Amino acid sequence: MLKLEYKDYTLDFKFDAGTSRGILRKHHVVYLKIYQSSMPDIKGYGEAAPLVGLSPETVADVLEALPDLAEKLEKVTIPIDEDDVWVLVDQLVGMELPSLRFALETAFLDLIGGGKMQLFDNDFTTGSKDIPINGLIWMGEESFMKTQISEKLNKGFKCIKLKVGAIDFEQELRLIEMLRKESESLMIRVDANGAFPVNEVFARLTELAKYGVHSIEQPIMPGQWEAMQLICKRTPVPIALDEELIGVAEFSQKQELLKMLRPQYIILKPTLLGGFKQTLEWIRLANQMNIGWWLTSALESNIGLNAVSQFAGNFSDIGYQGLGTGQLYSNNISSPLCISGAYLGIDTKQQWDLPF
Template sequence: MLKLEYRDYTLDFKFEAGTSRGILKDHPIVLLKIYDSEHPEVYGMGEAAPLHNLSPEKVEDVREALAALSPKLKSIPMPDFEEEVFGLVSRLVQPALPSLRMALETAFLDLINGGRRLIFNNDFYRGISAIPINGLIWMGAEDAMREQIAGKLSAGFKCIKMKIGAIDFEQELSLLRLLRAHDPDLIIRVDANGAFATDEVFSRLSQLEELGIHSIEQPVMAGQHEAMQLLCKRSPVPIALDEELIGVNEFSQKQELLKFISPQYIILKPTLLGGFGATLEWISLAEQQGIGWWLTSALESNISLNAIAQFAGRFPSTGYQGLGTGQLYHNNIDSPLEIAGAFLGYNQERTWMNVF
């Protein structure tokens, strides 16, 4: 008989993490585990980590859904393989709870693989290969951002992503010029989180073009499909959709959105999209339409970062992933994940912290 346990956990940032939607100081999440009552020592673990002001659901919604779900699991047979897990979770949890879908997929996949935090078995999990990642520069005071930049460059990052849209744009351009002057070949990505108004966006994109920016994530607020379509058609800087994908759950809706807007890239955050089954649909559609993509974590703990990294390990040729967030918190969950320079790896000699 399958059993479910869950508990609250609050991740505490090491610094005030600035975004265009405000300052983040902590991140409440819900940890869960699933196990067979006959073998409670073997369990799969997952994490529901909705983001404030971005996820469709709140932590309270997750708790309420888990309370209702727990007795239902007792009569559900254990899924045997990946596709069964995705189908089961999609039936158990409504699309409006994407982080819970992600948590349950992770926990079930972990359980059917022996409860070893093995989610997707590949060379990344085995410690044979590492994943190239971008260095992330958070919004904040200009001096603090300059300090972050110096640290990422000294660590050897070849791809830097900088969040923009919170401080004066001229200051942000100055910081981007600093990056470009350091290395003409540096891959520079920027993330506006929808901060630009439609009447100013083209002038700002022209200024970014002069700096050889690789791409800009979500330059205008999500939901403005006609404006985004025009941007993707005329922008001198390639556009990546991010928030635009959240809440688009049906396969036909995903297909229609990508066909209509026709972006150069999409950013895939499984916690916000409804897990790995949903993410695979986006990947399939993007590749059919010649749209580039990469994976990004969404400020989760190492439990979800591990799952997303193992998922990324299935696609070794997709370039730099946004998976460097494991060092953000004072109290992250200790794990075998390690960042060495510009790479995220899995050290089989390290163990997982016990949180249950």
């Protein structure tokens, strides 16, 4: 018999994390623990961390669904492999709760791996290969953003991602110009979170193109397919779809979206997309259509970040990933994850301090 326990937890940001949707100071998450009643010492952990304003569900929705999930789990047998996990999660949790699907997949993979917080077997999980990551610059006063930029460059980051769309666009351009003057080879990514007005988007993209910006995530709000199709076709800066993918559950819907919009890149956040199985479908389609992609955390604590990072380790030569968020919180879960310069790795000498 499978047993489920859970605990809600509030993560505290070390600073006011500014985005175009507002300032983040706290992030509420739910941790899952699954084990067999006959073997209670072997436990699988997962994290449901819906993002306010982005996820279709809330923490309250997740907590409301968990008693029923606990009853269902008592009637199923432990899955035997990844494919079995995908099938079982499809049966247990609907796509209206994507963060819970991700948490349940993670907990099952951990459990069948022996409860060692190793979900996949690859060079990253064994500590022999690190993952290159981008340095994330949060919105705020211009001086605050400049300080972040200096810190990231001093640490050796070769790819910098700036949140844009909340402060004056001319100020943002000055920061990007400063970055470009620092290095001609630096990869600069920007993320608008849908903040650009449709009637201004081409003018802004033209300005960004002057500084050799690698890509821009979600320049306009999602759901405007005709406008986005035109932007992807005519843009001087490659487009990376992010929020546009949320809630697109069926394989045929994914295929339709990518065929119509033809973005240059897509951003994959398993917490928002409904887990690893859903993410693999996006990767399969993107590869078929020669669309680039990379993985990004959705501000999970180290339990969720560990899962996404280990998943990323399954792929070779994937470039800079958005997985450098483990140092955002003052009360994060202690883990073997470590950042050295511009790389995320696993320090096999460090132990987990799990929440319960």
